Structures are given as structure tokens and as C-alpha cells.
Amino acid sequence: xxxxxxNVLGVPYFxxxxxxxxxxxxxxxxxxxxxxxxxxxxxxxSAASDNEGxxxxxxxxxxxxGSISLGQSMTWNGKKAIVRYIGGVKFGKGEWLGLEVVDxxxxxxxxxxxxxYFxxxxxxxxxxQVAK
Numbered sequence: 001x002x003x004x005x006x007n008v009l010g011v012p013y014f015x016x017x018x019x020x021x022x023x024x025x026x027x028x029x030x031x032x033x034x035x036x037x038x039x040x041x042x043x044x045x046s047a048a049s050d051n052e053g054x055x056x057x058x059x060x061x062x063x064x065x066g067s068i069s070l071g072q073s074m075t076w077n078g079k080k081a082i083v084r085y086i087g088g089v090k091f092g093k094g095e096w097l098g099l100e101v102v103d104x105x106x107x108x109x110x111x112x113x114x115x116x117y118f119x120x121x122x123x124x125x126x127x128x129q130v131a132k
Contacts, residue, residue, distance in 0.1 A: 003107050022107060054116035060086040063130050064095055076128060079105050084118035084125075091115075095130040 004021040006014035014021065062069050063086055072083045076099050085098025091113055098110060100120035108125040110118035118125070 054111060054119070056110075056116045056118060057085075058087070059084075059098070059118065062086065063097075065130075068097065068130065074099070076101060076126060077105070079103060081126070084110065084120060086130075087117075089115070089117065089127065091127075092129070097128050097130055099126050099128060100124050101126060 003019065005018040006016050006021045059070055068074070068083060068086065070083055070086055074081055074083065080102040081099040082102065083097055084100050085096070087095065089096045089112070098118045100106070100110075100118070101124050104124055106120070106124040106126040109122045110116060110120050110125045112127065117127075
């Protein structure tokens with residue numbers, strides 16, 4: 001099951017039917033990285049080496065307005081979530097929340113487009129922009 005149509009936050013990456021698009025690390029694709037072009041693998045991989053864990057971008061302790069704290073429980077799309085990251089992201093402007101969706105229903109593991117923001121089990125991570 002996908003989550004978008006190839007456009008994410010107003011940025012077109014590829015085209016597909018609505019609700020069919022996802023981003024995934026090359027290593028998680030059936031057939032392995034051998035079926036992808038070198039450019040696709042390089043752009044989707046993590047900057048961490050095989051011997052080291054990912055280097056996480058620093059999170060703020062609270063949102064700019066002070067209403068949301070790191071570790072706070074909240075509801076996202078009707079599902080219980082925990083705030084794991086607060087701050088800027090490489091894929092959009094403004095302040096964002098990295099959330100771990102407790103019972104699943106997310107789309108990543110805290111790493112998006114090669115940048116590691118927080119860590120959670122695969123398929124439990126989402127980002128939501130802080131309301132203005």
C-alpha cells in the first residue's frame with residue numbers, strides 16, 4: 001500500500017496513481033540493489049558506513065511555540081504517536097515533528113531520503129508539519 005502519487009510536500013519526484021507511491025531504501029526492495037541503476041542506489045542510501053549506526057540530525061527539545069515536547073504522546077490521523085524529533089528537515093521548509101506511530105501505519109524508520117532524524121521500527125515513522 002502506498003501513501004502518495006510521487007509528489008511529496010509539493011515536490012514531484014515521480015508519477016504514479018494516487019495512494020500507490022512510497023520511498024524505500026534500495027536494500028528493502030525485492031530483487032536487491034542489483035536491479036537498480038547506480039544513481040538510484042546512491043541517491044537513496046544512507047551516509048553511514050556498514051560498521052557504524054546512522055548519525056542522527058539534532059532535535060530540539062520543544063517546538064518553537066513550546067506547545068510540543070520531545071517524547072510527548074499525541075494523536076496523528078487518529079493513531080497514538082510519540083514525538084521523536086522536532087526541527088527542520090531536508091525535504092521541506094518550516095518546523096516538523098518526527099513521530100513514531102505506536103501501532104504502525106507510518107511509512108519509514110525515522111530516516112527519509114538518506115537523512116536520519118530519529119530511530120523507530122520500520123513502518124512506524126511519519127513526519128507532520130507543526131501547525132502554524
